[in-house]
Amino acid sequence: MEQSRQQCDVLVVGGGVAGMAAAVGASRTGATVVLLEKYGFMGGMATAGMVSSVCGLYLRNPEGRALPAAGGFVAEFTKKLAARQQAEPLALPNGLFILPYRPWHLVRLADEFISNDSIRPFLHTHLLSVKKEGRSVAEVECRYWNSALTIRPTCVVDCTGEASLVDSAGGETVQGTLQDGAVLFRVNGLIAGTRAERLALMRKIVHAAEQGVIHDDCRNISFFPGHAGGRSSLLTVPIPHDGAGAFSMTDMEIHGRRIIEEVMAFLVSQSYVPSSVSPETAVQAGVRVGRMAGGVNTLTLDHVLQCAKAVDGVARGCWPVEVWSGGRRPELTYLAQGDYYDIPAGCLVAAGLDNVFMGGRCIGAEEMAMGSARVIGTALGTGYAAGVLASFQAQGRSRKEAVAYLQEQQQKG
Ligand SMILES: Cc1cc2nc3c(=O)[nH]c(=O)nc-3n(C[C@H](O)[C@H](O)[C@H](O)COP(=O)(O)OP(=O)(O)OC[C@H]3O[C@@H](n4cnc5c(N)ncnc54)[C@H](O)[C@@H]3O)c2cc1C
Secondary structure, eight states: OOEEEEEEEEEOOOOOHHHHHHHHHHHHTOOOOEEEESSSSSBBTTTTTTTOOSSSBBBBOOSOOOOBBBOOHHHHHHHHHHHHHOOOOOEEEEEEEEOOOOHHHHHHHHHHHSSSEEEEEESEEEEEEEEEETTTEEEEEETTTEEEEEEEEEEEEESSOOHHHHHHOOOOEEEEEEEOOOEEEETOOOOSSSSHHHHHHHHHHHHHHHHHOOOGGGGEEEOOTTTTOSSSEEEEEOOOOOTTTOOHHHHHHHHHHHHHHHHHHHHTTTSSOTOOOOEEEEEOOBBBSEEEEEEEBOOHHHHHTTTTOTTTEEEEOOEEEEEESSSSSEEEEEOOOOOOEEGGGGBBBBBTTTSEEEEEGGGGBOOHHHHHHSSHHHHHHHHHHHHHHHHHHTTTTTHHHHHHHHHHHOOOO
């Protein structure tokens, strides 16, 4: 088939961690897959956003070892990520564990996973519009670098992080409004190895912001936990974000760079770094919760906090409900120690559309529940599950069979 027209069993839109996992899940269960990503590399927020630690992998356990919450693909991918950089899970004081990583390793590992005969990745490709036949997506129009690309899929998985495909198909969506966004940047040569050194520097920056020497938003700066250390520091500043409203992505990017510039000037003025040092900034400002799709089922806050299990559970979440809403620390509501919740298959199936599934940041969930389910460990799980659900449907196999397959995979370490 000519390159400008493609046909596939499963089309995955968005190549963040969820989209990458969805493509692998669909291809391993026999589907032909096309994967679209607007950047020239995979990983989305986990790479372009410079996030450098995987949350949501291990059960909360204040005293003991890091015990994985999920098996199957989540365990397989993150074990390989850890092995690439010889990283170990890092225990935080509140009993949580994270897996630190360098975005480069995640990008290369994702390249490896999608280099598979049944996955056709298109990088630098933007979803433009969707044509429907009845309640199904029949055709997807894209821009591949400088030319048009038309795809005719049997099923589609929306892993855009913003439910862009579901929205284009006229499906239900809801815009998250509670969570701040953030900018991340690395400062080479800024070595604040001990907690006391980091606190002392933070105090100085906060004082400078209070005195009006630097922008007030600099008061909320913090070191990013679990960054891969060395002779540099990874810093983050929360920035208010309300989707398409007053603090849009454009404002967030420009405002974020202004904040970073002021912090850099302050670090130079205090002789922390020489003036020759420029910050390494993330490719994009970070959005924690954006637009979510309406699912056949909705993941609720109660379900998450009660660590509820489900007969059609296809992925697992174990991270606390983390809400960033002003200030330099999130509000965390913890799950019971050593426990997790199931994510029902219906949360990954788009309401009102017959062949559309979702993974990662745009599954059907209450916004507060997404405060837990959005983290990388869980997004890997929902992405993989959405790919498998789509693959089974595209091949005429039942959802019950897909759920059974995923539950069996979950038992594998
Ligand atoms: C500041 C910040 C800090 C965070 N810290 C952590 C942390 O420490 N640990 C953790 O586990 N999680 C953290 N997270 C959350 C986590 O990074 C994300 O929730 C997770 O990576 C989401 O993955 P995803 O694949 O669902 O979505 P995304 O990463 O958003 O991926 C969506 C992908 O779709 C692509 N795309 C979008 N629209 C289109 C289109 N129209 N056409 C083609 N492609 C498109 C995007 O380029 C992107 O690659 C943080 C998030 C933020 C914002």
